[in-house]
Amino acid sequence: MENTTWVNNHTGRSDFDLVGLFSQSKYPYPALLCVVIFVDFLTALSGNIILILLIYCDAHLHNPMYFFITQLSLMDVMYICVTVPKMLVDQVMGVNKISAPECGMQMFLYLTLVGSEYSLLAVMAYDRYVAICLPLRYPILMNRRVCLILVSSCWLLGSVDGFMITTITMTFPFCRSREIHHFSCEVPAVMKLSCSDTSLNETLIYLCCVLMLLIPMTIISSSYSFILFTIHRMNSAEGRKKAFATCSSHMTVVILFYGAAVYTYMLPKSYHTSEKDMIVSVFYTILTPVLNPLIYSLRNKDVTRALKKMLNVRSVSQ
Secondary structure (H helix, E strand, C coil): CHHHHHHHHHHCCCEEEECCCCCCCCCCCHHHHHHHHHHHHHHHHHHHHHHHHHHHHCHHHCCHHHHHHHHHHHHHHHHHHHHHHHHHHHHHHCCCEEEHHHHHHHHHHHHHHHHHHHHHHHHHHHHHHHHHHCHHHHHHHCCHHHHHHHHHHHHHHHHHHHHHHHHHHHCCCCCCCCEECCCCCCHHHHHCCCCCCCHHHHHHHHHHHHHHHHHHHHHHHHHHHHHHHHHHHCCCHHHHHHHHHHHHHHHHHHHHHHHHHHHHHHCCHHHCCHHHHHHHHHHHHHHHHHHHHHHHHHCCHHHHHHHHHHHHHHHHHC
16 A cells, blocks of 8 residues: 555656745745846846847957857856746746656756856866966967867766756655745755655765866866966066956856855755755856856956947947
8 A cells, every 4th residue: 555655656746846936935025026036037138148249249359268258148048048937937827836857857957057157167267377377379279179179068068967967866756745945946956855865866966066066166276376376477567457357257257156056066965945045046047147247248348348339339320
């Protein structure tokens, strides 16, 4: 009889319930929160798309650094679209269900994009290292072919990471409550629903995440250590200022993105609660895509100059 009940619990339902951010018990004004998130979503979309178009249209921005920035903006646009639209539609329609295949696909896309961004930030740090520390060899070391290989490798590593972790997570038997205490199919939240022992799989996922975070962080820290040493030795004050401004923009993005990722995937369970996990996820799912185009545009004279040029041309044509 117990086996029959277990099979019914395991196979009788193929969908999950997303508790989400808009639970009445947590937030007194869910409609206002929904509007704020919708505005942030539109801001992230418009900011990143404008940045991509600006770099594409301005010939002065056709260099490796801005090519990598377009890839970063593309990743931001894609992964904010993976989770936020469904969360907002569910709130409007009063539906909070997601099927198991949809949950797996959302998890795979999200992990792929986040993993790709981890690697891309390391590539961007290496690009700045070559540009500042090895300027004479920069055209050779960072030619178009090398840039395409590096970006393709980022996407490949991200997809492999997403496939492995999604496969491990979604093959668990889910025989407990089907309520995911999150607004998306986040791996830690989904694994809590399993009725089997997940300790070995959690260790494998932890090691995978450590590699995906540790290797890029090592590259980033090494690159910026050499960069800071080189900047300190520069004779030109203007050169030091320009190099430091560019690197500080990159480091701001790295700290924001990696800080949230370390909390989510590397800290022990004792540090986690459902509320904290959702707040941190909101930070790097919604706020980071909003901040990235602002960081790379407002703090970059080349981008602001290109934007002013585009606006002036448009006003003259009108």
